[in-house]
Amino acid sequence: MSLFFTELLSNQIFLSAIAGWASAQIIKTIINFCFTKTFDPERLFGSGGMPSSHSATVCALATATAVHYSADSFEFAIAAIVAIIVMYDARGVRRETGTQAVVLNHFIEYFSKVDEHKFDFGTEKLKELVGHTPLQVAAGAVLGVVVACLMTLT
Secondary structure (H helix, E strand, C coil), X not given: CHHHHHHHCXXXXXXXXHHHHHHHHHHHHHHHHHHXXXXXXXXXXXXXXXXXXXXXXXXXXXXXXXXXXXXXCHHHXXXXXXXXXXXXXXXXXXXXXHHHHHXXXXXXXXXXXXXXXXXXXXXXXXXXXXXXXXXXXXXXXXXXXXXXXXXXXX
């Protein structure tokens, strides 16, 4: 089992993807702090926000794969297609989910005030920050490429 972890921790492609994710989460936390003047630990692990950690992760993965195996390899083809799907989903489906959560949270708040006994929706709000704008996806993609290049080309 320790051989597995030794090999995993020496895998530049895996480490590039993890570093892409970690970089995005740290930058996201700093940006959030600059705007709100409060530290939100959820930003270190949560989704949504600038830059997209989903994009940073999969673009770092694809870039490191291209550097290691070349752009004409099947490994890169798989990583690139996964990256495209993840970024499309982060910008599209997941963003729409967040937009719908905002509307539903307003409905829940309104109807809870109308008759608090008749409409008991619980106390937990739906998570609104789950998707990304196109700019957040693009920033995450650029970050992922840069991180992977720094990790694999040095």
